[in-house]
Amino acid sequence: MKEGEVQAAVETMARQARAAALKLSQLSTEKKNAILLAMAAGLRAATAEIVEANAKDIAAGEEKGLGKAMLDRLRLDEARVDAIAGGIEQVAALPDPVGEVMEKWKRPNGMRLEQVRVPIGTIGIIFESRPNVTSDAAVLCFKTGNATILRGGSEAIHSNRAIAKALQEAGAKEGLPDHAIQLVPFTDRSSVTALCQMDQWLDVIIPRGGKGLIETVVAQARMPVIKHYDGICHVYVDATADLDMAVSLVVNSKTQKPGVCNALETLLVHSEVAGSFLPVVADALKAKGVELRGCEHTQVQIDCLPATEEDWGTEYLDLILSIKVVDSLEDAVSHINTHGSHHTDCIVTADENRAELFLNSVDSACVFHNVSTRFADGEEFGFGAEIGISTEKLHARGPMGLRELTSYQYRVRGEGQIRG
Amino acid sequence: MKEGEVQAAVETMARQARAAALKLSQLSTEKKNAILLAMAAGLRAATAEIVEANAKDIAAGEEKGLGKAMLDRLRLDEARVDAIAGGIEQVAALPDPVGEVMEKWKRPNGMRLEQVRVPIGTIGIIFESRPNVTSDAAVLCFKTGNATILRGGSEAIHSNRAIAKALQEAGAKEGLPDHAIQLVPFTDRSSVTALCQMDQWLDVIIPRGGKGLIETVVAQARMPVIKHYDGICHVYVDATADLDMAVSLVVNSKTQKPGVCNALETLLVHSEVAGSFLPVVADALKAKGVELRGCEHTQVQIDCLPATEEDWGTEYLDLILSIKVVDSLEDAVSHINTHGSHHTDCIVTADENRAELFLNSVDSACVFHNVSTRFADGEEFGFGAEIGISTEKLHARGPMGLRELTSYQYRVRGEGQIRG
Structure with missing residues (x-):
């Protein structure tokens, strides 16, 4: 025509x-x-x-x-x-x-x-x-x-x-x-x-x-x-996290359905628990076939590929996970607000006050405390059906x-x- | 630069x-x-x-x-x-x-x-x-x-x-x-x-x-x-209107502040009351210095300029009013949805059912029953302050x-x- x-x-x-x-x-x-x-x-x-x-x-x-x-x-x-x-x-x-x-x-x-x-x-x-x-x-x-x-x-x-x-x-x-x-x-x-x-x-x-x-x-x-742009979703494991729960949430967020926008793409770990948490979660993820790309600090703790600057802004939609060790909750929030896509981000912590600080500071459509990022979904929210997950801030978020x-x-x- | x-x-x-x-x-x-x-x-x-x-x-x-x-x-x-x-x-x-x-x-x-x-x-x-x-x-x-x-x-x-x-x-x-x-x-x-x-x-x-x-x-x-586009606001005077109230609402909507977006621009009158209403409202409007432009039927009832097709889509922001006689509430609604700017439109009627029919059918941000179009305003709505009157349908209307x-x-x- x-x-x-x-x-x-x-x-x-x-x-x-x-x-x-x-x-x-x-x-x-x-x-x-x-x-x-x-x-x-x-x-x-x-x-x-x-x-x-x-x-x-x-x-x-x-x-x-x-x-x-x-x-x-x-x-x-x-x-x-x-x-x-x-x-x-x-x-x-x-x-x-x-x-x-x-x-x-x-x-x-x-x-x-x-x-x-x-x-x-x-x-x-x-x-x-x-x-x-x-x-x-x-x-x-x-x-x-x-x-x-x-x-x-x-x-x-x-x-x-x-x-x-x-x-x-x-x-x-x-x-x-x-x-x-x-x-x-x-x-x-x-x-x-x-x-x-x-x-x-x-x-x-x-x-x-x-x-x-x-x-x-x-x-x-x-x-x-x-x-409906991309989902570069984060899980931040705080120093105060229940680490067993953290492993379960990270594995579910990353592997339950890796090709969708609410799947985990970047894991942030507080430096105080990096030594105890990273080896355990790495084993669990590798058992599910996930390729790991870590920052320098992560590479000291576990066997993984080096992450480049580009990894922090990449939505893999695949069995790949980037990992970064951060020194504070504030650094985690700052990383998420800078490199994320404002879709869905989660903190794992047993400390309510630190959870609230995270929920109040992360500029994303969905901010979660101790639940899998995979729940960012209209059906899971109880909406009955969804037309999608908006990355807008106006009208529908x-x-x-x-x-x-x-x-x-x-x-x-x-x-x-x-x-x- | x-x-x-x-x-x-x-x-x-x-x-x-x-x-x-x-x-x-x-x-x-x-x-x-x-x-x-x-x-x-x-x-x-x-x-x-x-x-x-x-x-x-x-x-x-x-x-x-x-x-x-x-x-x-x-x-x-x-x-x-x-x-x-x-x-x-x-x-x-x-x-x-x-x-x-x-x-x-x-x-x-x-x-x-x-x-x-x-x-x-x-x-x-x-x-x-x-x-x-x-x-x-x-x-x-x-x-x-x-x-x-x-x-x-x-x-x-x-x-x-x-x-x-x-x-x-x-x-x-x-x-x-x-x-x-x-x-x-x-x-x-x-x-x-x-x-x-x-x-x-x-x-x-x-x-x-x-x-x-x-x-x-x-x-x-x-x-x-x-x-914040224009306001081509209408008042529709139904056959069932209290005609004294209608005169008061039309004069206020048109003349209280003619240069703003919630001022009246087109008056629609049901043919059953055109003969009794138009001469009265025309006198009241002329006394306030309003120029009237009417459809053919209107020209039979009162002394006014002829309205052209262009008038129905014009926001005068001035002491000018276009007037059209319509045969039914449905015709009024259809005129408003076709020629209006989806800002603010009012029906004058003593019949609740006809009012509801109008409110349900007009596709405008503000639909009024028996109140001046000049009330389409954040302060008047009780919002305390307004940044403007949106003509969007998404996010803010x-x-x-x-x-x-x-x-x-x-x-x-x-x-x-x-x-x-």
């Missing part, structure tokens, strides 16, 4: 999304849930078509020479389609934040004010290879009364089209407004640029994918962007559930009050 | 702001209030220097041929400096939102979670002619533990420098961290561009000024921007008080919980 055609097609979708948003904001919770259940059923009924479409993507991916891990993320079978449908049913069962009165007060002149949760309006989701995002993101946005435009990666285009079609058709029968869920049906790169310019029609863009994609969107977008997909408005009621 | 020098100087300031932010986040409320009171006293003590510096700006402005209204906005005298200092004292007296536990819950595995308000971090304020913004914005950001970089307009540069110097010197004596409040000391245009690129160090930019300034910042900024200058973080406490 020519760039002008892409631009025009995307603008049409964006205008349609805005029109749909006004209708979506008027749907009752019961109606939205009925539509969600219909979409789940429709998705299950379309399993054969979806798996067939997915086979085209897999064949194209194999031809293109995609890696095994990438192909696995791309692959859909009956069980995975069923899991996606189950996810929709879960979202239907969650409480609806729209309409919630957040605050309520009265002014001396008699005016009654309410701050009420309302949908954001229109949300653009730009994502990469996993086709399940088509459904997961669309239904979370729909539950909160938002219209979505989904723009997936080219490697999953057939799967994405099949999933979107199943959702749209099943939803429409139950009253889903037209254009409430739209998928950009082509994969021209210029469609990302075009979406980024639709600030009149799109209220926010959420990019889900690698750093390159996020950087592109940040540089081009005129509307707010909710970024950390795990994002349904509430973070809403805005609010002030409703003021009076009896003719005028300003003097 | 050369562009590279501007870039380097702004980057140094931005890095310094980040360092200051970490110190600011650790200050107690008591300490912050003591610093605020010291700054207020310091500002009053520096009145002579500030008024002298302002005289240079006024002289330069007269030479440049600035209009009378502009010169008046720029002018500082003893009373105005005193009012700015009084504003600082007011902010000192407000409750500090930082540290507030917004929510608190426990998970089945025993983890205890808290969502706690924390400062955003670093805030860039880019503003135009009014020198009082230097103090007003800086102290609101400081009260909430944020570091600020202020970039004012060239026409107020001497005044801005004198005010910033007074705040910094008086604050420093009481313990204000270095670089907590910084003013860009030069007025090169490229400093705006440079600030917009400092997303590593600046968490948000708030532009305060005309549409041109905001557009520039939106197009260039890599970090979130909290915009409508009047922005201290709370909207904060972020949050999740603090999780446990006893060694790991993820299975």
Whole structure:
């Protein structure tokens, strides 16, 4: 397609999304849930078509020479389609934040004010290879009364089209407004640029994918962007830590699922316990196949590779851990605030006061005391579902559930009050 | 200055702001209030220097041929400096939102979670002619533990420098961290561009000024921007309205202070009451010097200029009002959602059900029933002070008080919980 055609097609979708948003904001919770259940059923009924479409993507991916891990993320079978449908049913069962009165007060002149949760309006989701995002993101946005435009990666285009079609058709029968869920049906790169310019029609863009994609969107977008950048997560083992607990937390944070943003990347150890703690934790980590890269002090205590300056700012997403010995809690905090990514950081200590000092000083979305970094997650926090873990400081920080997909408005009621 | 020098100087300031932010986040409320009171006293003590510096700006402005209204906005005298200092004292007296536990819950595995308000971090304020913004914005950001970089307009540069110097010197004596409040000391245009690129160090930019300034910042900024766009506010007089109340609300909304964003710009009238209401309200408005521009139906009822399509999307900020007759509440809502600026819109009606329908359907930051649009204001809402009225849907919508200058973080406490 020519760039002008892409631009025009995307603008049409964006205008349609805005029109749909006004209708979506008027749907009752019961109606939205009925539509969600219909979409789940429709998705299950379309399993054969979806798996067939997915086979085209897999064949194209194999031809293109995609890696095994990438192909696995791309692959859909009956069980995975069923899991996606189950996810929709879960979202239907969650409480609806729209309409919630957040605050309520009265002014001396008699005016009654309410701050009420309302949908954001229109949300653009730009994502990469996993086709399940088509459904997961669309239904979370729909539950909160938002219209979505989904723009997936080219490697999953057939799967994405099949999933979107199943959702749209099943939803429409139950009253889903037209254009409430739209998928950009082509994969021209210029469609990302075009979406980024639709600030009149799109209220926010959420990019889900690698750093390159996020950087592109940040540089081009005129509307707010909710970024999900990397997680360079730390565990700091204080001099006052229960060292058995520390070993357990470090091993779990690093190895329970190393390829995700809330996995541990850098271990900080107070110098007073370096001699007793490092050999024990090193053995436990090596037994799990973790490669260790230590600072000079660490290298004295254990057998490991030398860490370079670059290691302190690296998200490995792999069985690699950098280790640094620090002389104080303050040094640990300073290292985290300087080198971390403000995602999730944990202190292990038996001393409540030192824990509070850490929690108060670390500038991260999630600050933990004596729990694994792997708990930085919407489901684990009890949000029921998450659209991701935001690295923003504005609007939504950390795990994002349904509430973070809403805005609010002030409703003021009076009896003719005028300003003097 | 050369562009590279501007870039380097702004980057140094931005890095310094980040360092200051970490110190600011650790200050107690008591300490912050003591610093605020010291700054207020310091500002009053520096009145002579500030008024002298302002005289240079006024002289330069007269030479440049600035209009009378502009010169008046720029002018500082003893009373105005005193009012700015009084504003600082007011902010000192407000409750500090930082540290507030917004929510608190426990998970089945025993983890205890808290969502706690924390400062955003670093805030860039880019503003135009009014020198009082230097103090007003800086102290609101400081009260909430944020570091600020202020970039004012060239026409107020001497005044801005004198005010910033007074705040910094008086604050420093009481313990204000270095670089907590910084003013860009030069007025090169490229400093705006440079600030917009400092997303590593600046968490948000708030532009305060005309549409041109905001557009520039939106197009260039890599970090979130909290915009304060225009207010095309509506009053809709329903068929069920108390018409005396409607006249009073329309006149107050339009004429009490026509040059501000919460003033009325378009009046919508239900066709059933057009004949009885329009002549009365037209007389009342004309008596206040308001020029009326009506749709065809309106022109039948009253003597007025014809409104063009452009009028429906115009923020006059002046004694001009556009008037349209509509056939239903739904048509009024549709007109507002299409032509308005999602700022503040009001229905006048004696029917509660119709009021609720309106409040539920209008996609604006503030939706009012039977009160003047002029109440869309942080002070009038009871926020004590406001940094402006946001037209964003994310993070802060409508009047922005201290709370909207904060972020949050999740603090999780446990006893060694790991993820299975």
